[in-house]
Amino acid sequence: MGEKGKIKLGISIGDLNGIGCEVVLKTFEDSRMLDFCTPIIFASNKTISAQKNALNIDINYNGIQECSKALDGKINVLNVWKEIPELKYGEATEEAGKLAIASLKAAVEALKTDEIDVLVTAPINKNNIQADDFKFPGHTDFLAQELEGESLMFMVADDLRIGLLTDHVAVKDAPAAINPILIRTKVRTIEKSLTMDFGVRRPKIALLGINPHSGDNGVIGTEDDAVLKPVIKEMSNAGHLVFGPYSADSFFGSDGYRNFDAILAAYHDQGLIPFKTLSFGKGVNYTAGLRKVRTSPDHGTAYEIAGQGKADHSSFKEAVFTAIQIFKNREEYAQLTENPLQKQKVRR
Known part of the structure; x- marks a missing residue:
């Protein structure tokens, strides 16, 4: 200083x-x-x-x-x-x-x-x-x-905070890049950042689904059932306040995001489009972790x-x-x- x-x-x-x-x-x-x-x-x-x-x-x-x-x-x-x-x-x-x-x-x-x-x-x-x-x-x-x-692209604007599982990755490559280790790492990085950087004592985090409607029980895709849900259950059982996966198309429109301290999106545009729409040009890109x-x-x-x-x-x-x-x-x-x-x- x-x-x-x-x-x-x-x-x-x-x-x-x-x-x-x-x-x-x-x-x-x-x-x-x-x-x-x-x-x-x-x-x-x-x-x-x-x-x-x-x-x-x-x-x-x-x-x-x-x-x-x-x-x-x-x-x-x-x-x-x-x-x-x-x-x-x-x-x-x-x-x-x-x-x-x-x-x-x-x-x-x-x-x-x-x-x-x-x-x-x-x-x-x-x-x-x-x-x-x-x-x-x-x-x-x-x-x-x-x-x-363990860097995390964390978009913040007042109480709206959106992190990304994958950031500058082609959409076609994003599902294959998402695995249990990555999910655990990103969730822990968000938790630490919320506590240390934003003063949140018990962070509550929502994960968005990879596929439309979070895969519709495997009808649209299997990644949500095979990858996301088991890790969310495992981390929840271990005491982490993680929830989901939520269908991304209705999550922000219904104001559901207000119930969480942060949201973890599966890929770039899934998180950035609603963030930039809601933050009206006052958003900030913070590199957490x-x-x-x-x-x-x-x-x-x-x-x-x-x-x-x-x-x-x-x-x-x-x-x-x-x-x-x-x-x-x-x-x-x-x-x-x-x-x-x-x-x-x-x-x-």
Whole structure:
């Protein structure tokens, strides 16, 4: 943390030709945000200067060469590169991909060495980031490797929390990827995150079925009966509050999700479509299960509106607040577990 106890919040800048810079700068254009954290943007002075001028965003920033020089009450820009990137809004360029990865790697290294407390990542393009030294489908897999944890893509918005059994996996491959070990691991990761990161004392989790109508007793598919149900029964008998599998088509429409602390969806779109519909652009993508806190907005690079000043920064702002709150919750949890007599203060 900074000298005044403010959380040092690192920001990887994402694809420079998308809306990443815009949502970052718009978020901190509101000086009140500096009361909550000390932001450190991993990019370069010249890059941020070019972006703020192109987007007509009125901010001042403090250029630094190392995180320890970051000033509270200022937007800090850590110089990761010296070159002046050419802005080509709306285009997936090789240069933008290389700089997105340079920013991410520098920010993650600072996170690993405690030079920053939390990380918020601006959107990247999964195609132009691929390189010999970076072959990951996205942030989550890279962070899982670097931070050595059982990562879980956890979409959160107020009391709506949706985790994924499989994330960036083709729909045709998802059923085969789901097995008892994976289910147990993801459920335990969600339980730990709900307790440690969100202050839920006895997490109650719903699992969505793999097939339509959870297989209709084998008529539509056998995976739910053969894989999901036995594990749910086993974990329930062992004391875990896990329920399901529920038919995904009616689960959210009937407000059934409100009865649970989290929902575990079988595959990406099964969880993300209802989440983005219900969260109205204020959702946050949180990577649970890691020893460090990382969040991101729930949208992509949005090339179609990049450089036009139209981007809504609500989700990025929520990602900042969520990262700060989770960091504080983890500190509180650590204190309470060190003093068992105080455990009853953990909120439900």
